[in-house]
Amino acid sequence: MLHYLAALSIVPGIWQPMVVERDWQSELDARDRRIAELEARIAELERLLAANSTNSGKPPSMDDTATREERRKKRNRLKSERKRGAKPGHKAKFRALVPPERVARRHERFPRVCGKCNGHLPKQPSGDPLRHQVAEIPHIQVDVDEHVLHQVQCPCCGEITRAKLPKRVPRGAFGPRLMAFVALLTGAYHLSRRDTASFLKQVLDLDVSLGGISGIERRVSKALAPATDEANDYALSARVKHVDATGWRNAGRYRNLWTIATEAVTVFGITLDGSRKALRKLLSRAHGVLVSDRAG
Incomplete structure (x- = not known):
């Protein structure tokens, strides 16, 4: 117009x-x-500004203070609203009994007198018994094997010869089971070396220095290297593999933990950063389908 x-x-x-x-x-x-x-641009900017771990693919670590506080309040509110104990209609569950072959000691208990007339009762069971089991930790004491290497002077030539340790005897101060136990505490249960040393002293009455624990970790890592390499090769050659990374700071330095998960195994690798270059180095021998949440 x-x-x-x-x-x-x-x-x-x-x-x-x-x-x-x-x-x-x-x-x-x-x-x-x-x-x-x-208006469309403003709506998009508002959507990006409001994005957090609850409504987008962002990790919780990237949430702002207000979102974290709201999530904490909601979690506490749900906890306070949830009643303790079993819910109506909940099927009762009881601790499973240990099979007879694993029982250390079996005590047969018979009633002596009748609960009604107080008459003497024979030791002849009527019906199935009620089994009550009590689990307990035995007294733990570290076994210390001492190998005394004597030296003997030859009566013929006068040479003094000292005995040698058999090949089966560890050259270090700790046996394989103890070293595996220490590695379990620091690796699987994430105890610090200081807490591990305290645990060994309090529970086993065994003195191990922080340096000794570090030495045990190095020896166990070396022993596990073939199995770790085998698992890593399997993960990289799997038809489908899922990859994700989590960053953290350790002593002021940035590190990245990469996880490669397959149907059968899951392996981990630590890199200095989460860049595409680091990912390519980690997956240089990989083939097949790679599933990743925008990694790299």
Whole structure:
């Protein structure tokens, strides 16, 4: 729709009317399109600004303080609303009994007198007994084997020869089971070396220094290297593998823990960063389908 404006052309000494043509509808349409574009942009920016771990793929570590506080309040509220104990209709569960072959000692208990008439009862069971088991930790004491290497002087030539340790005897101060136990405490149960040393002293009455625990960790890591390499090769050659990374700071330095999960095995690898270069180095021998949450 065209609209016309009447105007006056002012020329010195001459007054002359002039008609100006203007398309108002086109301007309105252009304005509406621009407003729609800006509204869409604002909505997208608001969506990005409101994104957190609850409504997007962001990890919880990237949430702002307000979102973390709201999540904490919601978790505490749900805990307070949830009643303790078994819920109505819940099927009772009892501790499973240990099979007879695993029982260390079996004590046969018979009632001596009748619970009604107080008469003497024979040791002849009537029906199935009720089994009551009590689990207990035995007294733990570390076995220490001492190998005394004597030296003997030869009566023929006078040479003094000292005995040697058999090949089966560890050259270190700790046996394989103890070293595996220490590695379990620090590796699987995430005890610090200091806490591990305290545990060994309190429970086993065994003194092991922090350096000794570090030495045990190195020896166990070396012993596990073939199995670790085999698991890593299997994971890289799997038809489908899932990869994810988590970063953290250790003593002021940034590290990245990579996880490669397959149907059969899961392996971990630590890199200095989470860059694509580090990922390519980690997966240099990989083939098949790689599933990742925008890694690299």
